[in-house]
Amino acid sequence: MDQATATLESRDLGKTYFSTDPPTEVLRGVDLAVRTGEFLVVMGASGSGKSTLLYSISGMDRPTAGKVLLDGRELTSLGDAEMSDVRLTRMGFVFQQPHFLSNLDVRDNILLPALKAAPKEGREAAIARVDALMERFGIAHIKDHGITQVSGGQLQRASICRALAGGPSVVFADEPTGALNSSMSVEVMDAFTEVHRDGTTIVMVTHDPGVAARADRIIYLRDGAVVDTRELGPWSSDRAGQREDEVLAWLRDLGF
Numbered sequence: 001m002d003q004a005t006a007t008l009e010s011r012d013l014g015k016t017y018f019s020t021d022p023p024t025e026v027l028r029g030v031d032l033a034v035r036t037g038e039f040l041v042v043m044g045a046s047g048s049g050k051s052t053l054l055y056s057i058s059g060m061d062r063p064t065a066g067k068v069l070l071d072g073r074e075l076t077s078l079g080d081a082e083m084s085d086v087r088l089t090r091m092g093f094v095f096q097q098p099h100f101l102s103n104l105d106v107r108d109n110i111l112l113p114a115l116k117a118a119p120k121e122g123r124e125a126a127i128a129r130v131d132a133l134m135e136r137f138g139i140a141h142i143k144d145h146g147i148t149q150v151s152g153g154q155l156q157r158a159s160i161c162r163a164l165a166g167g168p169s170v171v172f173a174d175e176p177t178g179a180l181n182s183s184m185s186v187e188v189m190d191a192f193t194e195v196h197r198d199g200t201t202i203v204m205v206t207h208d209p210g211v212a213a214r215a216d217r218i219i220y221l222r223d224g225a226v227v228d229t230r231e232l233g234p235w236s237s238d239r240a241g242q243r244e245d246e247v248l249a250w251l252r253d254l255g256f
């Protein structure tokens with residue numbers, strides 16, 4: 001791949017847990033280049049290392065071998081404070097279970113990282129930006145609600161707004177639809193499709209072939225190594241069923 005078009009790269013990335021006896025080698029020499037604006041999905045059997053890969057390339061965890069580069073800058077050599085700053089200003093995160101503060105309403109939960117990421121912007125401008133995001137993702141009407149007063153799909157869309165609030169270059173998502181029913185799952189994936197259309201790079205772990213069918217490209221991990229890749233090309237909703245069938249057939253061949 002052309003290095004100039006890669007937002008995020010890993011080179012010979014390895015992760016071994018030395019806390020176990022014998023040590024557990026979870027990632028083995030992963031070379032990855034995620035293109036700017038690409039929606040990349042990571043699949044693989046349980047325990048194949050998907051979450052570990054996501055955490056290692058996003059600086060949430062330290063790899064034990066190899067390098068990670070974001071927009072050409074080596075992340076693996078950064079100290080903890082610099083890495084936290086990169087995560088705050090250049091990355092967004094969406095998890096299976098949204099982590100929100102229960103003493104704040106939905107909007108303030110989104111506002112908090114927005115203010116931290118751009119402290120010079122000022123509170124009013126940050127509020128306007130957060131309100132625009134909430135409007136965009138169809139949750140403006142729940143901005144004053146407590147986090148227990150909204151549906152799982154609404155809360156996950158709020159997580160997407162929070163992930164976007166700092167203007168990231170990459171959004172990482174770990175099983176973002178894993179705790180949702182199928183209609184909420186579609187609602188959340190429609191939101192990710194919007195994020196993708198806006199040009200934000202997405203790296204997502206999922207077990208769900210219907211979710212994976214939205215991606216531009218899927219990589220398949222086995223025992224901590226990328227063993228196959230599927231390019232799906234640009235998403236179109238009128239080909240959703242056909243794409244999902246294509247993904248299912250590919251996964252079946254891989255023994256998923």
Ligand SMILES: Nc1ncnc2c1ncn2[C@@H]1O[C@H](COP(=O)(O)OP(=O)(O)OP(=O)(O)O)[C@@H](O)[C@H]1O
Binds near residue numbers: 046
């Ligand atoms: N802190 C740790 N210490 C030792 N081994 C670990 C640790 N964290 C994860 N592992 C091991 O690393 C392997 C990969 O875990 P990981 O969570 O990345 O897999 P996964 O593909 O995301 O799985 P799942 O689909 O079940 O979430 C597993 O065998 C797991 O037991």
